[in-house]
Amino acid sequence: MPELPEVETVMRGLAAVLQGHRITEVEQRRAGLRFPFPENMVGRVEGRRVLSFRRRAKYMLMRLEGGESLLIHLGMSGRMVAREAGAPVIARLVPQGAASDARGHNAPPEAHEHLVISTDHGWRVGFVDPRRFGSVDLVPTEAEDSHRLLAALGPEPLDDAFTDAVLSAALVGKHTPIKAALLDQGVVAGLGNIYVCEALYRAGISPRRLAASVAGTRAARLVPEIKAVLLESIGAGGSSLRDYVRADGELGRFQDRFAVYGREGQPCAHCGTAIARIVQAGRSTFFCPRRQR
DNA sequence: AAAACAGCCTGCGTGC
DNA sequence: TGCACGCAGGCTGTTT
Numbered sequence: 133m134p135e136l137p138e139v140e141t142v143m144r145g146l147a148a149v150l151q152g153h154r155i156t157e158v159e160q161r162r163a164g165l166r167f168p169f170p171e172n173m174v175g176r177v178e179g180r181r182v183l184s185f186r187r188r189a190k191y192m193l194m195r196l197e198g199g200e201s202l203l204i205h206l207g208m209s210g211r212m213v214a215r216e217a218g219a220p221v222i223a224r225l226v227p228q229g230a231a232s233d234a235r236g237h238n239a240p241p242e243a244h245e246h247l248v249i250s251t252d253h254g255w256r257v258g259f260v261d262p263r264r265f266g267s268v269d270l271v272p273t274e275a276e277d278s279h280r281l282l283a284a285l286g287p288e289p290l291d292d293a294f295t296d297a298v299l300s301a302a303l304v305g306k307h308t309p310i311k312a313a314l315l316d317q318g319v320v321a322g323l324g325n326i327y328v329c330e331a332l333y334r335a336g337i338s339p340r341r342l343a344a345s346v347a348g349t350r351a352a353r354l355v356p357e358i359k360a361v362l363l364e365s366i367g368a369g370g371s372s373l374r375d376y377v378r379a380d381g382e383l384g385r386f387q388d389r390f391a392v393y394g395r396e397g398q399p400c401a402h403c404g405t406a407i408a409r410i411v412q413a414g415r416s417t418f419f420c421p422r423r424q425r
Numbered sequence: 426a427a428a429a430c431a432g433c434c435t436g437c438g439t440g441c
Numbered sequence: 442t443g444c445a446c447g448c449a450g451g452c453t454g455t456t457t
Contacts, residue, residue: 135450166433166452190451208451209435244435263434265451281452308428317452324450393450413429416448 134190134206136289136322137362141369141384142212143192147185149214149255150194154181157250165246165261166207170270176200177249177270186276189285189321193276201273203281207265213242217254285321289358294320296352303351306343312413313343323358326393327365329418331358333392338424339410339417364389392418 134142158174170176180196187193194202206212247259247268259266271279286302287294302319303310313319314328323331332339334357337350346354369384391401396409400420408421 138450205451207434208449261434262436263449263451265434267452306427312428315451326450414431 134208134210135324135327136187136190137327137365137369137386138384139190139192139206139322140187140366142206143185143187145214146192146194146212146257149257150182150249150251151184152182153255154252155179155196155249156252157248159248159250161246161248164268165264166205166267167269169247169268173268173270177202182251188277188282188288189317190324191282193271195273199273200270201276203267203269203271203276203279204259205267205281207261207263207267209263210259210261210266213245213258213260215256217250217256284318286316286318287320289320289322290362294355294359296355299355300347300351303343303347308343309339309412310337310341310343310346311339311417313346315413315415320358322362325415325417326390327358327361329393330361330391333419333424334361336424338421339412339419341425392420394418 155177156179158177160169160174163169176198177196180198180200183195183197185192185194186201190205192204192206194204196202242258242260244262244264245258245260246264249257251257259268267281269279269281276282287298299320303313306313306319310332311328314323314331315325329339331354335350335354337346337354341350365384365386368386368389392407395407395418397406399405400407400423403420403422405420405422407418410417410419
């Protein structure tokens with residue numbers, strides 16, 4: 133799920149469950165995901181109270197007592213599964229051998245649950261990530277933005293500081309399609325394949341157009357549409373926040389409102405032209421060839 | 426220097 | 442039913 137609106141939704145759900153509570157136990161079920169987990173993560177997190185949360189691009193930062201923040205990225209397939217102790221365990225078969233970790237715990241109720249945090253108010257939050265493209269690290273809270281994964285990120289699209297002038301400046305001289313430029317987290321941070329497609333559709337800009345040619349008047353059309361689609365999606369995810377604590381991890385309803393993403397061959401809502409699918413930089417792009425120029 | 430690409434992983438849907 | 446294949450919402454090196 134994880135583009136900016138999904139990460140924002142997950143983070144709000146995590147805050148609702150964890151903020152103000154103490155982490156009593158961390159179960160680490162493998163050595164790492166995309167990168168190795170930080171050294172002595174269990175010892176550095178256990179016993180700490182959760183102070184606050186912050187999102188930067190598609191990263192979540194969980195501020196802990198003691199001056200460190202847990203930095204979490206959901207990758208392509210990451211989910212957070214929260215449940216109260218005593219809540220019914222979802223029956224699910226897991227391979228033998230995945231059944232226990234070094235500290236003698238029982239089989240995970242979820243496959244691919246690599247990390248489980250338990251709290252002093254009886255909740256358990258699991259990081260489930262089948263493809264293991266996610267990442268977890270610890271960073272000093274006062275230096276969060278200096279972390280190597282955050283240092284090169286561009287502006288937050290929902291900040292007032294993200295203006296058409298700022299976007300234009302980032303696009304000037306870029307000889308790559310606008311689709312690829314918007315996926316570049318150094319240009320603007322937090323957009324992924326879906327919201328880039330949706331924002332370009334709303335702004336009537338062809339995904340094939342050279343990024344440099346979007347600087348100026350087209351950027352002035354694009355920036356409000358980026359903000360609008362993200363806010364609408366956060367709103368749709370937020371409306372199902374309570375679902376977040378369900379073990380099925382279901383989130384959000386915005387997928388019902390995609391105008392182009394995943395709609396190849398279906399009519400454009402505005403002109404009836406069939407939505408096209410092309411591949412750019414190895415990723416699917418969906419757009420209306422008539423409306424987007 | 427910027428832009429394109431391979432690679433990391435598993436799961437799901439499709440077509441044979 | 443089984444199998445091969447293509448595809449998936451991301452990002453980081455490495456190569457061009």
